[in-house]
Amino acid sequence: MSQQGPSRPFRPIAPRTLLDTPTAGPVAEESKVRRASTACTECQRRRTKCSANSTGAPCSECALHGRDCIIDEYADKRRKVARDRVQEELAYYRQFVQQLLAAIRHGKRTDVDAIINVIRSGASLEKIHLIVAQSLSHTNEADGHEITVPVRTKEPDGVSGNSSPVVKEPDGVSAEASPDGGLSAILNKDA
Template sequence: MNPESSSSRYRVILPRGSVEPTTPAEEGKPKRATTACRECKRRRTRCSSQYPCSECAAHNRECIFDENADRRRKVYTKMTQNQLEYYRGFLERLLQSIRAADPQQLETLIGVIRQESSSYDDIAVVVGEILGDGDNQSAAIPDYT
């Protein structure tokens, strides 16, 4: 075999004029929505993530974006951080009340904690009474919804 004939069978590959990588927008690909509205999620349609999105506008639907649905967003992270701060403070106050309580107060506190129907507010009232500040809980219980 002749080396010249074998090299002519392959096409020559040359680099592009620009070696810099292109972004998806430059390649003409549509930008994907990071979070779809509720209707697009429910109907499993492509959402443009504008308000109102193109699907909801075209079909005259209510377009609602749930900020808490995307757990990668700052809103969800901030909400989780606030919940953790609240429960840490709640636990610290509970420990303080256990340390400061006399045996009768401790029995009352344990009784409230053991009741399945007790809420954090019920426990906070007893903790506040033991610590002498009543129901002066500084922050409200974070909302999970």
């Protein structure tokens, strides 16, 4: 039998030799097309290469075809930005639950009933949080209990559409505008 195989031997494999000129390195790197770490929504949808990192917005594909070049870093759940956002939301909700429990444990019966009624009415998280914070402030003033749960009236980005730090009620009463934090206005409005 004859041996089957290539008629000529393979060339030897050797490490790449470095060029002697120092200017050749950066020129070769600049000529490479670098892929964007996050593609714009149009390039993702069309599965094309996005050059938004190197050319800026709009990328070359969107500029060529006249499309809107929108880069959403929050869409990629693997990124540090998305992780930080989720951690912020978890910290917010943990604090919210701690405040709710503290308000139920240490609050007056009328305040606890108000919290339960607001929750059962299907109110927004902002309104529930406002009622809980006001109940905690009543508890601190009346009973002298020191509750160390900080009061927040702002939800993290992405949790709610409202990003203003002061929560305004529909009738114009805010937590800062009235001495009791607006709890009596909310209770009287629902009654």
